Amino acid sequence: MNFDLSEEQTLLKDSIQKFIADNYELSVRRKQSKQKPGYSEEHWKTFADLGWLGLPFPEQYGGFGGNLIDTMVVMEELGKGLALEPYFATVVLAGNALLLGGTEAQKEKLIPEIIAGDTKATFAYAEEQARYNLEDVATSAEKSGDGYVLNGTKSVVWNGSTADYVIVAARTSGNRTDRDGITCFLVKADAEGIKMTNYPTVCGHRASEITFTDVKVSAEDIVGEEGKGIEIVEEVADRAILALSAEAVGAMEVLYKDTVSYTSQREQFGHPLSDFQTVKHKLAEMFVETEQTRSMLYRATIEKEANEEKDARLDIHALKHMVGKYGRFIGQGAVQLHGGMGQTEELAIGHYFIRLQVIDTQFGDEDFHLQQFANKMDVPTEGGDEMMLPF
Amino acid sequence: MDISLSEEDKAFQQEVREFLEEHLPKGAEVWSKRKEWFEAGKAKGGWDVPKWPKEFGGPGWNASQHYIWDRETCDKSLPLVLPFGQVMLAPILMNYGSKEQQEKFLPDIRDHKVNWCQGYSEPGAGSDLASLKTKAELNEAGTHYVVNGTKIWTTMGHIADWMFCLTRTQTTDVRQEGITFLLIDMKTPGIEVKPIITLGGSHHVNQVFFDNVEVPVENRVGEEGKGWTYAKGLLQHERSAIAGISRTLVSLQKLKRNALKVKVGDGNLMDDNSYRKKLAEAEIDLRALEFTELRSLAGVQAGGAPGSESSILKLKGTIMQQRVQELTIEAAGPYAINWGHAKAGPSFSRMGMEMYLNGRAATVYGGCSEVQKDVISKRVLGLG
Ligand SMILES: Cc1cc2nc3c(=O)[nH]c(=O)nc-3n(C[C@H](O)[C@H](O)[C@H](O)COP(=O)(O)OP(=O)(O)OC[C@H]3O[C@@H](n4cnc5c(N)ncnc54)[C@H](O)[C@@H]3O)c2cc1C
Numbered sequence: 001m002n003f004d005l006s007e008e009q010t011l012l013k014d015s016i017q018k019f020i021a022d023n024y025e026l027s028v029r030r031k032q033s034k035q036k037p038g039y040s041e042e043h044w045k046t047f048a049d050l051g052w053l054g055l056p057f058p059e060q061y062g063g064f065g066g067n068l069i070d071t072m073v074v075m076e077e078l079g080k081g082l083a084l085e086p087y088f089a090t091v092v093l094a095g096n097a098l099l100l101g102g103t104e105a106q107k108e109k110l111i112p113e114i115i116a117g118d119t120k121a122t123f124a125y126a127e128e129q130a131r132y133n134l135e136d137v138a139t140s141a142e143k144s145g146d147g148y149v150l151n152g153t154k155s156v157v158w159n160g161s162t163a164d165y166v167i168v169a170a171r172t173s174g175n176r177t178d179r180d181g182i183t184c185f186l187v188k189a190d191a192e193g194i195k196m197t198n199y200p201t202v203c204g205h206r207a208s209e210i211t212f213t214d215v216k217v218s219a220e221d222i223v224g225e226e227g228k229g230i231e232i233v234e235e236v237a238d239r240a241i242l243a244l245s246a247e248a249v250g251a252m253e254v255l256y257k258d259t260v261s262y263t264s265q266r267e268q269f270g271h272p273l274s275d276f277q278t279v280k281h282k283l284a285e286m287f288v289e290t291e292q293t294r295s296m297l298y299r300a301t302i303e304k305e306a307n308e309e310k311d312a313r314l315d316i317h318a319l320k321h322m323v324g325k326y327g328r329f330i331g332q333g334a335v336q337l338h339g340g341m342g343q344t345e346e347l348a349i350g351h352y353f354i355r356l357q358v359i360d361t362q363f364g365d366e367d368f369h370l371q372q373f374a375n376k377m378d379v380p381t382e383g384g385d386e387m388m389l390p391f
Numbered sequence: 392m393d394i395s396l397s398e399e400d401k402a403f404q405q406e407v408r409e410f411l412e413e414h415l416p417k418g419a420e421v422w423s424k425r426k427e428w429f430e431a432g433k434a435k436g437g438w439d440v441p442k443w444p445k446e447f448g449g450p451g452w453n454a455s456q457h458y459i460w461d462r463e464t465c466d467k468s469l470p471l472v473l474p475f476g477q478v479m480l481a482p483i484l485m486n487y488g489s490k491e492q493q494e495k496f497l498p499d500i501r502d503h504k505v506n507w508c509q510g511y512s513e514p515g516a517g518s519d520l521a522s523l524k525t526k527a528e529l530n531e532a533g534t535h536y537v538v539n540g541t542k543i544w545t546t547m548g549h550i551a552d553w554m555f556c557l558t559r560t561q562t563t564d565v566r567q568e569g570i571t572f573l574l575i576d577m578k579t580p581g582i583e584v585k586p587i588i589t590l591g592g593s594h595h596v597n598q599v600f601f602d603n604v605e606v607p608v609e610n611r612v613g614e615e616g617k618g619w620t621y622a623k624g625l626l627q628h629e630r631s632a633i634a635g636i637s638r639t640l641v642s643l644q645k646l647k648r649n650a651l652k653v654k655v656g657d658g659n660l661m662d663d664n665s666y667r668k669k670l671a672e673a674e675i676d677l678r679a680l681e682f683t684e685l686r687s688l689a690g691v692q693a694g695g696a697p698g699s700e701s702s703i704l705k706l707k708g709t710i711m712q713q714r715v716q717e718l719t720i721e722a723a724g725p726y727a728i729n730w731g732h733a734k735a736g737p738s739f740s741r742m743g744m745e746m747y748l749n750g751r752a753a754t755v756y757g758g759c760s761e762v763q764k765d766v767i768s769k770r771v772l773g774l775g
Contacts, residue, residue: 001394001455001689069392260772275775280768281761287771288703295682296675302394318675371664374671379647379661 003298005073013073015050020081026348029082033204037162039084048117053091057099061111068239068305072246072297079250082351084204086120086159092243093158093236094121097167097184101224101232106186110165121165124154124210125233132364134233136177139212141170141185146219148172150185150193150212158362160208161198163189168212169229182229186221203358204351238312241320241363242301248323248359249294251352255334256286258349263337279337286333289326296322317373324366327356394685400455407463410435415467425470429503440501442478447485447497454692458685465637466644473547476500476507478632479625480555483572487613487621496553496574508551510542510575510599511622518762520557521566521619525601527558527573529608536560536573536611538581538604544756548584548597551577557618572618574610581605591749592730626758631687631701633757634708636680642715643674649739650722660722669721673714680707702770706763709753716750719743 005013023043032040047053055070057063064070071092078087095114098107098121113119130136139152150170160166166187174181187194193215196208224232260283263273273279300315331353335342338349345351360366396404414431416424432439436450441460443449452460472478477500484493499505516523525540538558548554554575561569577584581604587596613621647670653660660666684704720727720743726736727744754760768774 001396001400001685001692003392003394003686003689005392260774264774274768277761277765280772280774281764283772283774284764284767287767288707291703292676292679292683292707295686296679298392298686299678299682302392306395315678318678321672321675322679370668370671370675373675374664374667377671377674378644379651380644381648381651 005069009070009073012052012055012070013077016052016074016077017080019046019050020077020083024081024083026082026351029084029204029351030345033084033200038159038200038204038206039086043083044085045117047085047087048115052087053117054115056091056095057111057115061107062115063111068242068301071239071243072301075243075246076250079247079355080254082204082251082348082355086122086162088240088243088247089122089159089163090114090120092240093123094163094165094167096236096239097123097223097232098186100235101184101229102186103220103223105220106223110186119164120159120162121167122157122159122163123236124157124160124166124168125236126155126157127153128155132368133177134237135179135182135230137169137171137182138176139168139170141172141183141217143172144216147221148183148185148217148219150187150215150217153209153211155209157196157208157210159206160189160196160210161206165189166194166210167223168210169233170212172226174227179230181227182233183226184223184229184232185217186223187215187217191215191217201358203355205358237363238304238316241316242297242304244359244362245293245297245300245319245323248327248356249290249297251356251359252286252290252293252327252330255330255349255352255356256283256290259283259286259334259337262341262349266339273337282333282337286330289329293319293322293326314373314376314378317369317376320364320369321366321373323356324360324369327360328366331356396455396459400459403456404459404463407460410438411463411467416470421468421470428470433501440477440481443481443501444485447481447493448501454688458688461637466641472503473506474632475509475547475551475555476505479509479629480507482625483555483612483621486624487572489609491609492574492612505552506547506550508545508548508554508577510545510548510554510556512544513541514543514598518759521570523557523559523570525556525558527560527571527606529560530605533608535605535607536571538573538575538601538606540601542599542601543597544587545584545597545599546595548577548599549586549594553577554599555612557622560615567619569616570618570622571615572612572621573606574612575604575606576610579604579606589749590751591745591747593745593749595749629757630705630763631684633753634680634684634701634704635712636677636684636704636708639708639712639715640674640677640681642712642719643670643677645739646670646715646719646722649719649737653722653724653737666718666721669718673711673718676707676714677711680704680711683707702763702766705757706760706767709760712753713747713750716743716747720747 051064052074054063055066055074059065098110110119127136127138139154141148141150154168166189167184168187169182169184171181172183193213195211198206198208201207263279266273296315296319300312300319303312303315334349335353338347341347342349414428416428429439437443437448438450440449445451481497481500484496511520513523513525525538525542527536527538529536554577556573556575558571558573559569560571563569581602583600585598586594587598588594589596650660655663723737723740723743726740729735729740
């Protein structure tokens, strides 16, 4: 039993750490976030050159055959750096959708391009009325000749504006909230009939509302099986939650550590703030909940990697719940203990706090996942009305 | 990163299961057949004293074997062993006791012939234990210490044959110095034990008074004045043990089962979404805590001491115990008022309230939550 990273994972972690330290000063990040395309194309090339974009893909497509733990390492470090590059949208979302459902032709063409940094993609699974329900899909894909015609609007598509391809979940049959009848399609982002409304997110990233009006796609563009798209959407969502949670744990760690050093330097009443016990205790709690969330991140990731479906299912809900609940606790705590400075955009901590707030809204928030956990948790039915153990 | 059990561990797990299946007394026999259970453990090679090292007749398990044992036994009723002798005092005697003391006391601890209690806290020395004042003075002949003072919150003091006790033999500027670790026979003249009844209506704890109690010098453990060092090393082990995480998870499962039988209209309490979500939230924290414990264990296995994680485990573990207790009385609803031995309402309600009330102590004893946070901020966060 060990929780150590392998040698390769340690090297990977170190190289991302070094990259972040050399390139991700806050002022640079803020500038990049404000101008187009919202991140650095140069950095994206570096991601490709250093092999990070190829990490989760099998070797046959030129990737490194990495597993979920490798992605966890990458996402945690990117989280510590508040990186803006569309790694999550391209590699985690679209990459996994392709891996799970892509035809050989799709994979052979796109994965090498993604790995080389030449192609970016994203995943349009959500709709406004669906909130966090992955099965609620109104966007329609109607059969027309050999192909399909897409109509509808997908919401909050991460990094839509810079994507070359969009993988979109649309309904080929059934009613709006039916589990069956959803199909995923691979669509070029500049296809006729696609209109994107792009907007900046509060955390400095970019998102889009995408409207499809009579967009023609062919049967070869289907990703996965017709009508069984929910399986891909759900599996991508699981992996997305693990990746986002790793990013969140990275942010939580930075927040409590920064707050420890700030309160140790800042003096009031003739003492460093960290001399005061209420401050100490708050910091201790922030540390404890970071470690607790990290434990759940490890647990869910390891179980998912080992295909322990039942436990992984529960623990992914548990994890996303904790990321929401404790991410907010730590983010708010850090801002509070930085006083007036904590309220400014000059300081990094505010940006980590905001990023954690946003992560809570991606793929289901604290309460949504608590409800899911509550629905699915194990309730033993045998026995009942038992005495409890005396202690 | 790898948490799968090694082949060796799997074989061990199998062995534990078979042993429990064959020897663990079933149901009500857990009391009447306890002797046989201990004998079987002893014959198995020290499984009656799981925490003991090989050289003292224990099994000498490594960290993952301990973990497996705990996991396999947490949902079963094992014959009760009070921790004071076997778990708390024995390691101190093994590390710091004389050969004579080891030979005199360890076999009786192992065979459950002697009950021990822990005499550390005093009315004036709780969280700040080093301020303890119970005085021990060597008599002129140098044969006995004469002990005067009082200890409080002494769990099981009223049934104990012996007490291991921290006494002050010297007052210096450094309060941790001058503390001496004595073993005191509770039948010695001058000792008086007075009961203290806790909120749950139970008599577990006591105040013990010492009036010129003579303790032979051969019952001093280690050197005079070094008692603090001996006692301190063990506190962290005690903290991890108090956390009781797997046990709380078992209690939570039982609570769900009980909640299924609690009537709400035509349905039951598990249909109540807001209650269900409270259970879910508790289970989530506990599942995380289980893994925090594993991470701490992996650290120990790699050669570390149960360090700062034991403070996380104590802090969060006791909060979670209390949360499950709270949810238990919430489940009992109007029958949470049930007291005494009347048979009204579901049977878990009576014990549930008693446990809830006595359970408040878990965030106080073994180092209160506030002290655990101090420990974390000092040792982990490096704050002065
Ligand atoms: C059921 C039970 C069984 C026990 N069994 C034993 C036993 O067998 N043997 C034995 O020796 N002792 C035993 N104890 C004693 C136990 O270890 C002490 O109660 C504990 O150390 C706290 O001391 P105190 O009760 O004097 O509380 P105090 O030290 O007076 O503390 C009171 C409260 O003040 C707060 N506080 C304390 N210190 C700090 C701090 N540094 N910063 C901020 N807040 C603080 C906490 O909220 C704490 O609960 C037992 C206690 C209980 C309740």
